[in-house]
Amino acid sequence: MISSTYVAPAAASGLTTPIAASDQDIYPAKIPSCLGASRPWSGVEQIWIASIAELATDSRFEHCPLVFVTRGQIPQTIDLSLLVNGCPHIVRISPADRPITVRPEDTRIIQRFHFRLLYHALRKTKDAIQEDDDFAFLFAPAVHNPVSGEVDIDWLELERSFDFDPASFSVRTAIENNDPLLSECVLVDRYYDRHKNRIYLIQKIEHDLSPFKPTSLADPTMSTAKHYLERFHAKDEIDPNQPLVRVLRLDRIYRDNRPQPLSPISFLIPQFCAILPIKKQHLVYALKLPMLMLELYHQLNTLEICSVLQLPMATVSRVQTALTGTQAHRPWSYERLETLGDSFLKVYLAVHFFSTTPCDESSLHLLKIQMERNEKLAIIGRELGVANYYLIDRMERQDWKPPMSREVVAMSTKMLADVVEALIGSQVVYDWRAAVRLLSSLYGSMFRPSFAEYVLQWAQIREEVLTKKKKKHIVVTEDRRQALSKIEDMIHYRFTDLRLLSEALTHSGSNMWQAARNPLSFSAGRSSAAASYERLEFIVTRFLYARDPPLTPHHLTDMRSEFISNQFLSCVAIALDLHNVISNASAGLWDSLVEFDGLFKAQLEHYPSNPGFWKALPKAPKVFGDLYEAMLGAVFVDSGFDIDLVWGIVRRTLICPWWDSAARSLGPSNMIEVGCLHPTQKLYWCIEEQLGCQRGLEFRFV
Structure with a gap:
């Protein structure tokens, strides 16, 4: 767990730049500029x-x-x-x-x-x-x-x-004179204040009661005077000729989902009471001020960073969520948005380097990794001053104090990177195009603010590669075209350039041009399918993020892992018959595909109602999952990097046919009511939760 907390205000004296503190940096907390805190109150006109x-x-x-x-x-x-x-x-x-x-x-x-x-x-x-x-x-x-x-x-x-001056005002005298000011006052008892720090509202002056008269129904022998003498060891002589004051303790309020119990009625002795200089109406409302100030303070900071980054005002509430830490004890925090922003960042960087850098796939992958590392994102966060806007106050009265100009906040590199990704996620929820514009401003002028510009650059790169490899005139045969046409019918999309789909479903053993540079190919290792995989990961993440009721970060991650696992994507690929249109598959590869296809169909026929039945199958060949990812990548490039169009295909081919079964396979971890769980999933939970084993295990029925 990453720790992030306010540190002692004294440490912020003269602080203008981050100071390393073990694995954290310390930053000055941001005072909203509109509050004019740069000037001292004494000099304000x-x-x-x-x-x-x-x-x-x-x-x-x-x-x-x-x-x-x-x-x-x-x-x-x-x-x-x-x-x-x-x-x-x-x-x-x-x-x-x-x-x-x-x-x-x-x-x-x-x-x-x-x-x-x-x-x-x-x-x-x-x-x-x-x-x-x-x-x-x-x-x-x-x-x-x-x-x-x-x-x-x-x-x-x-x-x-x-x-x-409280010392000049006698509560006893005010009672004797029936002073109307008492109805507006708040009392403090010097003995209670010394031990309990309590304040009281006057309910009634009990002229029929005296300090030595019993007032406790539970203990008829207990009087108010006896309570003072035994519990507080009162040294003053108590005057018996004074009434008691029936009071209601003014309890502090809390930011809690559960209502607090009512405070009990108490009796005070006027002799020991004093009047506070603040009227009742002001002090009662002041109990809300800590959370009121905290909310206003944070929202003003959010409006300011939205203005600095030129973010749409419609995203203010989500930006505020992105800048809220898990320790703030809110019903929301940056974690869900961070998951969404992280997946979109990978898509954006993949599109950028794929469209602008004419190098091999492994080099593209390394370039992308460098730009999405936590250290790089933390540098961006420091330049933006993200830590200065971040809210981590627990909003607990025991710890809270009013915001001042000398506060500081400590954040680790990992947390700073996560908050930057959460800011990206806040724009993705509104419109992924707004997220593209934000990323362009964060990474600099070399990165484009729209995917349309990358389409033009991709066309130039493609022509250069084809010309260099002398493979410019690649022809899709009529038989191949008919086979691919069936795939187009199943996904409800017609390719402008059918070569892209043909390339995506061609094994890397082929000597075609795409073996040298083809981010869509499915079989030359995981890096070759990275561009497609990351788009699928983002689209699934965006779908799960929008579920109602909202999934927790843990549940969202679990369900995303299920949807993009190779075992699950193998089912989707078989349902679309993608494996039957592979070009240039070796005999060994083809045999493994046919074997798994038979096992899948047999399992589906005998256990059609079992959620997550694919988990009981032997490990699927990696080719199956890569096939589906590569097909989506071909659509993405052919459509001009249109994420919404790819989402439509994922919804039709993956979400709609498989959502119920995949969601049920996760059982209670996604908060969806399910029926009988598959024994394989139960075994996974037993190993992880009861035995504490976190490593991925492989097993099958025998």
Whole structure:
């Protein structure tokens, strides 16, 4: 498992470039540029505010008692989705259209309010913040104009909070005078605060109860005073002539799918209580601020990187997912998109080198490997500053603190490469053409922003190779044309250049020109079929990614491996009768094809309902899987590198006929309800899960 976490803020002092830390690099966390965090609050002459509103049950947005205060303007209205104690909340952040001119003392008042608000809203990290900290943004009390609908800062409340001295306000005196201010206050008990760090909302003043009168139904002898004396070892003399305050503990909220239990009713002794300088309405809402700030912070960073990379605004949510780590405790992370982006990257690089580099297949393969290595992708990620935008905060109150300008993030080379691939995947989900444009910008001007340009380059390369080998006029015989026509009928595609299909289904033992350079051939080792294999891998990955309900990264990988395995593709190739149109197959190869074809048909005839029956067959000749991959490669080149057209053929020939059986063969690992599982698959699971054996095993029925 790759570790990635925020490190101590002190380590970021003066940090501008990555610093190696064992297998990780440390980067300064990105503060959204729109927040204007490059200027200290003390030197700010203008501030911007943004109102906060929540979607109510009647589909209207209701204003909240706080506003965001920033040094720069938030660029647009932003809707955030929060999960608060198991309940979904939609929060809208609406920026003002003009700034507010402020004096240094005004900014100081806002900073004091913001610090007090967060200090009491946080749990165990309140001591990690200081009043003079350079927060990325501040909060202030809001006042709403019901006529104009505008929201402004409540300066009167700021001044009241700034001047408020808890020591000068007696809770006992306020109770005796029936002070209406109590209904707006939040209490803290100095004994409870010392031990439990709790704050309370006043429910009722119990004039009929006193500190020494029993209040516990479970223990009739237990009084509130006795509880203070025994549990907290209170040293103060408790005045018996005072009422009790019935309170409700203000619990912290959590980003959790499960609702939190209600806090129990408690009793406090006014003698030990103090009033907080923050009103109840502000402090209650402040409990949501950590997740609210985190969401806004990350979405602003996402909008910024989308602008830098010129990505479509329709992909913002998926880009945000690509920049979310697994440790962020979200229902989503970059992993699924990374799987999709990785498969498309291989397709793009294969097309690039295949179309632009006139060299043999092994050299093409080496060039492609160099460009898709983690080290290369990590270099691209560093140039983009991907780590600066990455979200890995766990959103746990025990660890969380407000974002500040001195935060840093640590990422390994592997994780940085994965996030770059996830960004590619975020564009593939929207439109694979957008992913091509992104890859062109990431890799530089030598890489083309559309496959149409590669089609022209491929035509030039092909003519050069044919002319050099003096094989320009290759003729497909009439008998060969009729055999290939049957394949065209089965895949519902007519080739513009039938030679491509003929070459794809020709064994490398032939002395034709394609033996020297033919990325479509199926039999000259795995590298020769790489271009076709990678397109098939991407198309299958894209199909599985779109499944509903979504597959987890683990399940997606398992199912993809099943669909592109040679054993499974052999079934598809036999169903299309591809093996019967092989040209120049040796006698030994032909015998092995015929033998496996017979075993396959016998198994299918006797056990037609068994999912994954091909697993019970002997290991299929590698030629079968290569045949199908090479056929797809021929279609891909003939169609002008049209991925959508190839997807249609894969859907008709692989997905539709075989999806049910292949999905059922994986049983519960894909979360699909299945019937009886094949014993071979059960044996695989037993070996992997119970015996811990991760190596690929080969066995057959005897």
